[in-house]
Amino acid sequence: MEKAIEKLIRSGRKLTRPRLAILKFLSHQHAPISAQTIHDKTGIDLASVYRTLKLSEELRLANVEAMGNEKRYCLAAEPHHHITCRKCGHSETVRCNHVTEGLGNFTDISHQLTITGICDKCRK
Amino acid sequence: MEKAIEKLIRSGRKLTRPRLAILKFLSHQHAPISAQTIHDKTGIDLASVYRTLKLSEELRLANVEAMGNEKRYCLAAEPHHHITCRKCGHSETVRCNHVTEGLGNFTDISHQLTITGICDKCRK
């Protein structure tokens, strides 16, 4: 989380109470989480949650994935992804060696790997 | 595309005109595309486009990624992903060896890798 806060400040933004609360909250999650849920759990205004998440995406403090019809976020800290059960939603962590240098004609690479499967509890 | 059609039929669904048109349209894209765009270009009713895309996601005929605030789809044909420029949106294809067998406690794996970067044209 420290890294995210640093980046935020280095970008010239203010480290506000809501932003800190959201980053802190995100840092405690073990699975990607939606704006609505962050709002529900932290009480921070939904529009502000969206603004912070959008900013976090831009500054790449957080990664996003499409789950159902909402976006879910997690801190882009250590190289990792999640694998999520398509039946029950249970998530586990998957380590990964991020590619960050270059790929083809592209530089400044960022990536998000969304993995789904069926977990052992759901496998009948 | 043939593979997608096969899967669709094997699932017991009808191979309808709109579904075929959408799959065909998707198969011609070189970058993931939104429901709205499919509707615009094919004239198929937006609700039907959504229904077909949702079904395609469920049957895993197509992969989805979150781009901006809409979902974008591409056929889940040969193992590949896209890398997209965060400035201009330009996409290129990235080959990949899909993991499909098992990962941790999970089976029946599906994954979607969303990669962004800055393309050479945008790199000043």
Next chain:
DNA sequence: AACATAAATGCGAATAATTCGCAATTGGGT
């Protein structure tokens, strides 16, 4: 080849997700 019928479409209306506008507040420098 026409028939029956469950599945799918198209349309309009509803809901959910996300963003906007603006007055009030606040973090970070001086």
Next chain:
DNA sequence: ACCCAATTGCGAATTATTCGCATTTATGTT
């Protein structure tokens, strides 16, 4: 402690996605 641009919170607006239902259409059967 003061200033001021950045940010918040709220409500209203948009945009994305889904629903309900009458009509149409694939597909199996005669």
